[in-house]
Amino acid sequence: LRELLYNKTYLKSVLYTLLLTSTLCGKAYSQSRLVTGFNKGWLFTKDNFEPGAKNPEIGWQQVSIPHTWNANDVMDDKPGYYRGACWYVKNLTVQSASLQKKLYLYINGANQVTDVYVNGHKATTHIGGYTRFCVELNSYLRPGTNNQIALRVDNSFNEDIPPLTADFTFFGGLYRDVELTAVNNTHFSLNKAANGVFITTPRVSATKALVSVQGRINNEQGISKKLRVVAEITGSNGKQVAHRATVINMINKGSDFKISLPEIANPHLWAPEDPYLYKVTCSIIDVLSGKVLDRVTNNLGLRWYKFDAEKGFFLNDKPYKLIGASRHQDFEGLGNALPDSYHKRDVLLLKKMGGNFLRVAHYPQDKSVLDACDSLGILASVEIPVVNAITETDAFTRNSKNMLVEMIRQNFNHPSIIIWAYMNEVLLKPEFGNDKPRQAVYFKNVRDLAAQLDSLARIEDPSRYTMIACHGDYNRYKQVGLIDIPMLIGWNLYQGWYGGKTEDFAKFLDKFHAGYPKLPMLVTEYGADADARIRSLSPERFDKSIDYAVDFHRVYLKAMQSRPFVTAGIIWNLADFSSEERAETTPHINAKGLLTQNRQPKDVYFFYQANLLKTPFLKISNWAYPTGLADSLDHNICTQPLTVFSNLSQVSIKVNGKNLGTKSTADGMAVWNVPFLNGRNIIEASGNADGSTIRDRSVVGFSLIPTNLPAAKVTDIKINALLGSKRQFISKDGTVWLPAQPYVKGSFGFTGGEPYKLKGNNRLSYGTDRNINLTDDDPVYQTQQVGIQSFHFDVPDGEYQLTLHFAELTTNNPAGALAYNLDNNANKQALDDRVFTVEVNQEPVLSNFSIAPKYGVLTAGSHKSTILATGHRGINILFTPITGQAVLNAIQLTGLK
Ligand code: GCB
Numbered sequence: 028l029r030e031l032l033y034n035k036t037y038l039k040s041v042l043y044t045l046l047l048t049s050t051l052c053g054k055a056y057s058q059s060r061l062v063t064g065f066n067k068g069w070l071f072t073k074d075n076f077e078p079g080a081k082n083p084e085i086g087w088q089q090v091s092i093p094h095t096w097n098a099n100d101v102m103d104d105k106p107g108y109y110r111g112a113c114w115y116v117k118n119l120t121v122q123s124a125s126l127q128k129k130l131y132l133y134i135n136g137a138n139q140v141t142d143v144y145v146n147g148h149k150a151t152t153h154i155g156g157y158t159r160f161c162v163e164l165n166s167y168l169r170p171g172t173n174n175q176i177a178l179r180v181d182n183s184f185n186e187d188i189p190p191l192t193a194d195f196t197f198f199g200g201l202y203r204d205v206e207l208t209a210v211n212n213t214h215f216s217l218n219k220a221a222n223g224v225f226i227t228t229p230r231v232s233a234t235k236a237l238v239s240v241q242g243r244i245n246n247e248q249g250i251s252k253k254l255r256v257v258a259e260i261t262g263s264n265g266k267q268v269a270h271r272a273t274v275i276n277m278i279n280k281g282s283d284f285k286i287s288l289p290e291i292a293n294p295h296l297w298a299p300e301d302p303y304l305y306k307v308t309c310s311i312i313d314v315l316s317g318k319v320l321d322r323v324t325n326n327l328g329l330r331w332y333k334f335d336a337e338k339g340f341f342l343n344d345k346p347y348k349l350i351g352a353s354r355h356q357d358f359e360g361l362g363n364a365l366p367d368s369y370h371k372r373d374v375l376l377l378k379k380m381g382g383n384f385l386r387v388a389h390y391p392q393d394k395s396v397l398d399a400c401d402s403l404g405i406l407a408s409v410e411i412p413v414v415n416a417i418t419e420t421d422a423f424t425r426n427s428k429n430m431l432v433e434m435i436r437q438n439f440n441h442p443s444i445i446i447w448a449y450m451n452e453v454l455l456k457p458e459f460g461n462d463k464p465r466q467a468v469y470f471k472n473v474r475d476l477a478a479q480l481d482s483l484a485r486i487e488d489p490s491r492y493t494m495i496a497c498h499g500d501y502n503r504y505k506q507v508g509l510i511d512i513p514m515l516i517g518w519n520l521y522q523g524w525y526g527g528k529t530e531d532f533a534k535f536l537d538k539f540h541a542g543y544p545k546l547p548m549l550v551t552e553y554g555a556d557a558d559a560r561i562r563s564l565s566p567e568r569f570d571k572s573i574d575y576a577v578d579f580h581r582v583y584l585k586a587m588q589s590r591p592f593v594t595a596g597i598i599w600n601l602a603d604f605s606s607e608e609r610a611e612t613t614p615h616i617n618a619k620g621l622l623t624q625n626r627q628p629k630d631v632y633f634f635y636q637a638n639l640l641k642t643p644f645l646k647i648s649n650w651a652y653p654t655g656l657a658d659s660l661d662h663n664i665c666t667q668p669l670t671v672f673s674n675l676s677q678v679s680i681k682v683n684g685k686n687l688g689t690k691s692t693a694d695g696m697a698v699w700n701v702p703f704l705n706g707r708n709i710i711e712a713s714g715n716a717d718g719s720t721i722r723d724r725s726v727v728g729f730s731l732i733p734t735n736l737p738a739a740k741v742t743d744i745k746i747n748a749l750l751g752s753k754r755q756f757i758s759k760d761g762t763v764w765l766p767a768q769p770y771v772k773g774s775f776g777f778t779g780g781e782p783y784k785l786k787g788n789n790r791l792s793y794g795t796d797r798n799i800n801l802t803d804d805d806p807v808y809q810t811q812q813v814g815i816q817s818f819h820f821d822v823p824d825g826e827y828q829l830t831l832h833f834a835e836l837t838t839n840n841p842a843g844a845l846a847y848n849l850d851n852n853a854n855k856q857a858l859d860d861r862v863f864t865v866e867v868n869q870e871p872v873l874s875n876f877s878i879a880p881k882y883g884v885l886t887a888g889s890h891k892s893t894i895l896a897t898g899h900r901g902i903n904i905l906f907t908p909i910t911g912q913a914v915l916n917a918i919q920l921t922g923l924k
């Protein structure tokens with residue numbers, strides 16, 4: 028122990044580790060590898076710093092790792108986020124005796140270029156934001172005093188480092204754990220920050236398994252030693268099942284080793300439904316002293332697998348349809364700086380959905396993700412972030428290759444991994460489109476890079492499959508020759524989302540399979556944005572409604588399940604994730620998640636549970652705040668559909684105590700027309716599963732709008748309506764909005780005009796897809812009625828509050844321009860000139876009104892007024908254009924007295 032007098036916290040954690048490990052593994056372990064956390068008490072700044080200078084005292088922020096500097100600035104209305112260099116500084120005190128060991132600093136993830144300085148000396152530079160690295164500290168450390176560890180982490184754009192562009196945020200920071208590892212001079216190699224022991228299973232069958240371990244032993248001081256290298260396999264009960272040792276006469280600074288362990292008879296296989304893990308412990312023992320010099324433990328799962336282009340995927344000779352999701356390291360408010368428990372929970376959520384596959388996309392993620400896959404029985408692919416395009420430089424090639432090698436070596440022993448991938452939609456941005464000869468050179472370079480990465484992956488790990496994921500441009504990938512390179516081809520398909528119809532999905536699958544009948548294929552992505560706040564009774568593409576997403580997934584899942592040659596269907600994405608450049612209804616977030624960004628399930632998640640889970644499942648749709656007009660003039664109910672998701676064949680529901688009968692499910696769903704009352708409605712669903720009843724209960728707060736408005740009570744009137752929209756929406760403050768209808772007498776509604784449509788290009792959008800500044804309720808402002816003439820509420824006499832909501836949607840500003848700066852005149856300049864007057868009950872409330880000069884373009888603006896309705900004339904709002912067309916985005920009327 029006296030050997031290990033580092034600084035106080037370090038000592039504390041060492042003590043703890045010793046306590047822990049000595050009880051687990053006996054005394055000898057305390058002399059081998061020691062890992063301690065180094066996360067607490069860092070100083071952070073975005074300012075310049077001279078490494079080696081006195082530690083900053085003022086102006087710096089105290090931070091703990093994991094940390095990102097972008098967690099907040101990606102979410103503001105300003106385009107872009109800080110991309111540059113920042114500094115992390117922390118002291119380390121060591122006593123001279125402790126330097127008899129080799130002390131390594133481990134950085135599990137820092138995005139994306141990191142310079143490590145120790146006492147002002149540069150110890151290393153690491154390139155790439157998603158793999159681990161380590162650096163030896165001894166030669167820079169001064170015993171008995173404060174040693175300064177200073178890290179410069181930089182997430183600027185760098186054309187030589189993948190990813191160049193991608194649909195996710197490149198959060199900068201020291202965002203995964205930092206550790207110190209102390210090893211003896213003789214230890215398993217720490218090259219590429221792998222653990223130094225590589226396990227292979229040359230043969231596994233139901234009756235026997237052969238396991239080998241290999242690697243390299245470093246003997247840093249070069250002192251000759253006789254070493255015994257021991258490999259031991261234990262079962263989950265701790266009992267030894269195989270054991271073998273070899274003796275190495277170490278005469279120089281390093282030596283390779285390989286041990287083939289004795290056969291394991293009748294191995295307990297690893298499979299999704301029974302993810303049994305053995306442990307492999309490898310030790311280096313000094314024969315003379317009997318001391319354990321190094322010891323490394325890895326999980327081992329015994330399984331074999333194959334992809335068949337015709338019949339699909341097989342694990343341990345059993346067919347499995349791989350169904351799962353991709354997942355980003357991302358969480359609401361945290362950016363990419365997630366504690367391990369968050370990583371694990373995502374894998375658990377995938378398991379609880381009934382999934383058996385995780386695409387770790389688009390980059391290697393925290394070790395805890397794959398540990399969770401191993402122990403929960405989720406198969407996985409991992410990939411390097413070569414996304415959208417490449418740079419034709421040696422440096423880009425070198426960095427891509429190095430990432431691939433780091434990824435493979437660092438994750439080699441996870442039984443969950445079956446695929447290494449190295450490109451995603453790399454022809455999405457085919458450079459030099461106007462210069463065909465130059466483009467041909469580019470394509471050749473992409474193909475060459477793919478070929479190099481593919482063969483490197485096969486050399487590093489002959490036991491796994493290689494894969495690239497392509498976007499749906501079949502001909503382009505074929506023409507460039509990319510399809511012929513990997514062992515598996517993945518397709519990211521969005522028919523019925525970015526283009527075409529959902530039915531085109533199956534056509535694509537069949538066309539590809541007919542063209543390449545011998546190449547196993549996966550659907551590596553499919554998905555549709557689903558804003559948890561948006562519902563629609565007439566769902567359509569790009570409305571971002573939960574309802575459209577459920578329809579979309581239903582078509583896709585069916586098409587894949589009926590085609591055995593589709594080996595896998597991987598949903599994009601498990602959860603909503605940050606993508607700073609995106610706008611749409613949830614600016615800066617890609618909303619294709621089955622879960623929200625803070626992991627609340629959407630109906631699409633229930634849809635998969637109902638279709639994949641083997642255990643009885645039943646769940647009522649989670650739309651807790653619908654709204655609508657009463658069914659008829661004298662009714663106080665509104666009938667709307669409600670879905671129950673279940674894997675039972677029959678389900679019943681009760682609404683407010685009344686039985687609505689039993690229905691058969693189809694594709695995991697049954698839909699009822701439910702008569703909702705105003706206010707609380709109690710929904711109870713139940714079904715029988717092998718003699719026992721399973722239930723779900725939900726309280727729906729329906730907001731019913733009376734149809735016979737003149738007969739309503741003033742204070743019952745609360746109307747929130749969206750124009751140019753068919754959506755229902757719930758805003759941040761709990762307001763429930765419904766789509767405004769054309770006016771009919773006795774009710775409310777608009778006359779004149781058309782829903783706003785984006786001009787010029789045929790890009791798909793529902794209203795505008797741009798971020799609306801100064802609001803988080805973007806869907807309230809993103810649609811409008813253009814050319815509106817009037818809006819009428821046939822309400823009884825009384826006092827009302829009327830709110831008109833406007834946002835100018837036409838603009839010359841390209842997406843991503845600094846729309847936030849309201850002093851900038853360009854932002855007050857609409858593309859369409861419009862000046863109009865708004866009168867309410869013949870009194871002007873807005874005269875010569877023009878939205879852009881007042882609020883700016885793409886910016887929420889509201890006008891509130893108190894209105895007296897008298898003489899049974901209700902409230903009549905007239906829009907009179909002076910220049911261009913009058914518009915209205917949303918309207919609210921609340922009865923006061
Ligand atoms: C893709 C990309 C993924 C995107 C996704 C989308 O094809 O591979 O990075 O996030 O589409 O949502 O558009």
Ligand code: CA
Nearest residue numbers: 799800802805
């Ligand atoms: Ca906004």
